[in-house]
Amino acid sequence: MRVIIIDDEPLARMVVKDYLSSFPQIEILQECSDGFEGVKAIGQHKPDLIFLDIQMPKINGFEMLELLDEPPPVIFTTAFDEYAIRAFEEHAVDYLLKPFSKQRFDKAITKFLDQYQATESVQNTKQLLDSLPSSSPKNERVVVKTGTKIKIIPINDILYLEADDDYVKIHTHEGSFLKNKTMAYFEQMLDPNQFTRVHRSHIIRIQEITRIDPYEKENHIAILKSGMKVPVSKSGYAKLKQSLGL
Amino acid sequence: MDSIISIALLFASSLMISNTLKYYRPEENKYSNILIWCFLVSGVWLLVTHYLLNFLIREDAFYAEFLYKSLPVRFSIGFLLICVMALISVLLYTQMDQKEMEARKAESEKLARDAELYNLRQQLQPHFLFNSLNSITALIGSRPDEARKMIHQLSDFLRGTLKKEDQQPVSLQEELEHLQLYLDIEMVRFGHRLSTEISADEQCSQMKIPPMLLQPIVENAIKFGLYDTTGIVSIKIKAKCVKNELHVQVENPYDPQTTRPNKGTGFGLSGVKRRLHLLFGSTDLLETIADSHIFTTIVKIPQ
Numbered sequence: 001m002r003v004i005i006i007d008d009e010p011l012a013r014m015v016v017k018d019y020l021s022s023f024p025q026i027e028i029l030q031e032c033s034d035g036f037e038g039v040k041a042i043g044q045h046k047p048d049l050i051f052l053d054i055q056m057p058k059i060n061g062f063e064m065l066e067l068l069d070e071p072p073p074v075i076f077t078t079a080f081d082e083y084a085i086r087a088f089e090e091h092a093v094d095y096l097l098k099p100f101s102k103q104r105f106d107k108a109i110t111k112f113l114d115q116y117q118a119t120e121s122v123q124n125t126k127q128l129l130d131s132l133p134s135s136s137p138k139n140e141r142v143v144v145k146t147g148t149k150i151k152i153i154p155i156n157d158i159l160y161l162e163a164d165d166d167y168v169k170i171h172t173h174e175g176s177f178l179k180n181k182t183m184a185y186f187e188q189m190l191d192p193n194q195f196t197r198v199h200r201s202h203i204i205r206i207q208e209i210t211r212i213d214p215y216e217k218e219n220h221i222a223i224l225k226s227g228m229k230v231p232v233s234k235s236g237y238a239k240l241k242q243s244l245g246l
Numbered sequence: 247m248d249s250i251i252s253i254a255l256l257f258a259s260s261l262m263i264s265n266t267l268k269y270y271r272p273e274e275n276k277y278s279n280i281l282i283w284c285f286l287v288s289g290v291w292l293l294v295t296h297y298l299l300n301f302l303i304r305e306d307a308f309y310a311e312f313l314y315k316s317l318p319v320r321f322s323i324g325f326l327l328i329c330v331m332a333l334i335s336v337l338l339y340t341q342m343d344q345k346e347m348e349a350r351k352a353e354s355e356k357l358a359r360d361a362e363l364y365n366l367r368q369q370l371q372p373h374f375l376f377n378s379l380n381s382i383t384a385l386i387g388s389r390p391d392e393a394r395k396m397i398h399q400l401s402d403f404l405r406g407t408l409k410k411e412d413q414q415p416v417s418l419q420e421e422l423e424h425l426q427l428y429l430d431i432e433m434v435r436f437g438h439r440l441s442t443e444i445s446a447d448e449q450c451s452q453m454k455i456p457p458m459l460l461q462p463i464v465e466n467a468i469k470f471g472l473y474d475t476t477g478i479v480s481i482k483i484k485a486k487c488v489k490n491e492l493h494v495q496v497e498n499p500y501d502p503q504t505t506r507p508n509k510g511t512g513f514g515l516s517g518v519k520r521r522l523h524l525l526f527g528s529t530d531l532l533e534t535i536a537d538s539h540i541f542t543t544i545v546k547i548p549q
Contacts, residue, residue, distance in 0.1 A: 008436075008472075009377065009380075009381065009436065010438055011380070011381040011384035011385065011434070011435065012377070012380055012381070012384065014388075015380060015383050015384045018384070018387060018388075034476055036476070055373075055473065056473070057472060057473050057474070057475065057476045058473070058475070058476055058501075058504070079372070079373050079376035079377045079380065080373075097376070098376050098379070098380035099376065099379045099380040099382070099383045100380075141504060152503070152504045154504055
């Protein structure tokens with residue numbers, strides 16, 4: 001069995017490595033010190049299991065998982081308190097609160113070896129991500145992958161969002177980026193004082209609107225600062241009017 | 247004519263006494279004073295009404311006599327009405343005052359509670375503590391001497407933190423030594439990418455500083471340095487005296503592409519700002535500068 005350890009503290013990785021030495025059937029493929037390295041290593045090696053810290057440089061553990069097409073089974077290793085961790089308790093293979101004992105660690109490994117079929121775990125990790133309201137700290141940013149690069153978009157840079165099949169297209173001044181999430185996810189995550197879902201397939205930043213024109217019988221069209229025209233449904237128009245205090 | 251003037255003046259008197267009572271109320275067992283006031287006000291009211299009516303309706307002798315004879319009755323009615331008005335005012339305003347006092351009390355209690363919670367959080371720092379213990383776990387097997395050293399550093403740091411609970415100002419030197427302990431522990435965890443530097447003008451080493459004031463600032467600097475960038479993180483702490491103030495400056499790298507520090511309070515420094523405000527009654531003692539890659543926090547402590 002092959003695993004990857006992702007943690008920004010060398011000593012924390014050392015603990016996991018030490019504890020793993022009593023499992024000769026487990027091979028450590030790589031150690032990563034941040035999420036970027038993690039994404040690369042996981043894509044390359046397709047490990048059977050990863051050990052993942054949550055607080056890491058630039059992108060945290062959850063954000064890293066979001067960037068993976070097929071997230072592997074995860075054992076979280078973190079100093080986060082139990083309350084924060086309860087949300088993903090049922091979907092992760094296990095979580096270990098630092099500092100954890102060898103016995104506790106062995107229990108987690110045994111649990112994984114006994115109970116988890118690989119396919120089932122992928123499902124579980126995906127469910128885990130969906131069950132979190134938002135993984136980014138204080139909803140300040142969105143992490144996306146463009147080709148091989150990872151881009152961190154501050155929420156303040158988002159102009160509008162557009163549904164695109166199974167993805168959401170995030171439009172910024174720098175261009176647009178695809179994120180593997182639903183419109184409902186963003187609608188819930190973004191501050192309703194700043195963003196309004198004006199249409200089934202569009203969420204716009206209220207400040208970006210320069211004009212709202214009537215369009216056909218019950219509909220409207222919003223014109224953004226960039227000149228972009230966005231359809232506004234009847235219910236979207238009602239929401240907009242409320243947000244603008246009309 | 248008679249009734250209009252009487253009633254208007256009576257109304258004015260009542261308003262006057264009510265307004266006076268709004269701003270000034272006698273102490274609890276001196277309510278008899280109010281009676282005397284009411285008596286006086288009634289007298290003045292009667293006098294003014296009497297002369298005004300006599301002046302306006304001069305020719306009518308019959309009316310003058312009626313006015314004269316009705317004086318005692320008029321006085322009684324006026325006195326009674328003014329007293330009732332005073333009574334209502336006293337009750338109403340006392341109640342309003344009480345409500346306001348209760349609201350103020352509740353607010354100050356909430357503030358005190360918040361401050362206490364904040365202090366507790368500052369002292370406990372569970373994240374820091376558990377991660378440090380985890381590092382010790384790692385060192386214990388392969389490098390027991392280092393593990394032992396780290397336990398001592400952690401103990402010294404925690405002991406220092408507990409000692410500083412009483413909020414008495416300490417010398418800069420003492421505060422920087424405490425900070426150094428904290429930085430030493432962080433160096434064990436992040437030594438591969440963290441470098442720290444503390445410098446202080448010699449003549450300010452005995453200047454006073456509220457305890458644990460720099461701690462959250464440095465914690466913030468480290469947190470944003472470590473988690474907002476992936477390279478080497480250099481934290482610089484400089485202290486100098488400027489006129490009658492102690493200025494401490496903390497620098498950390500950050501990524502302006504992904505982080506927008508709030509102007510004025512920086513990254514979650516509002517607690518520090520509030521504490522400075524409570525201690526010194528001034529709101530401009532915390533300053534932050536966001537350079538292209540370096541974030542600087544400057545705290546000014548009046549001596």
